[in-house]
Amino acid sequence: MILAEIGDDIARFPSAADLASWAGVSPGNHHSGGRQGSGKTRHGDPWLKAALGQAAVSASRTKDTYLAARYRRIVARRGKKRALVALEHSVLTAVWHMFTRDTEYADLGGQYFIERTGRARQTRRLVSQLNQLGYQVTLQAEGA
Structure with missing residues (x-):
């Protein structure tokens, strides 16, 4: 489904951040007059966002995976909805890297953040x- 929405020419997106921005799963950044406004995401592709949302919810419920550990870390600070958008961003970034490097997904594991810190x-x-x-x-x- 993700490939159908993105298209087979991944070269249109020079970086994973460009793909995430196009899809509408990048965090918003609105500053004006020294004040920080809403951090809402862009509209993006609704079908791609729906597929990424399903993938994020599924990934958040897995056991001993990098994405589940990332979800738990973010949900403690930011809340469930923002954590799901962050997971959508992570999934799409992984997809971009898999397509550009022609590799399979390699999960870092649920203990990644503990080992890193x-x-x-x-x-x-x-x-x-x-x-x-x-x-x-x-x-x-x-x-x-």
Whole structure:
């Protein structure tokens, strides 16, 4: 469905950002007079947006995948609807890269963000959260 809406000539879009903008799944950016206005997306192709929306909802409900982990990270800060638009953008970016490089999709995995930021950072964050809730935390390594 995505290929039918985009067309077989991916060279029309020099970058993934151009494709996302054309499709209407890029975040809006309205600044005027030092104030930030609405961040609504553009109208774009309605059939492509519908297909991407279905793909995003499906991807958000998967287990141990990069897209599901990305959804959970964004929904905690921004809300469900904005997280779905961000997932649509991620799916379309992946599609652009697959078409331009003629490769298959390689999922980064559900632990990608933990590995990227590091276990020590996540440990500090979780201990800090427990301390804020009033718990005294003592860490002990596995097998010790």
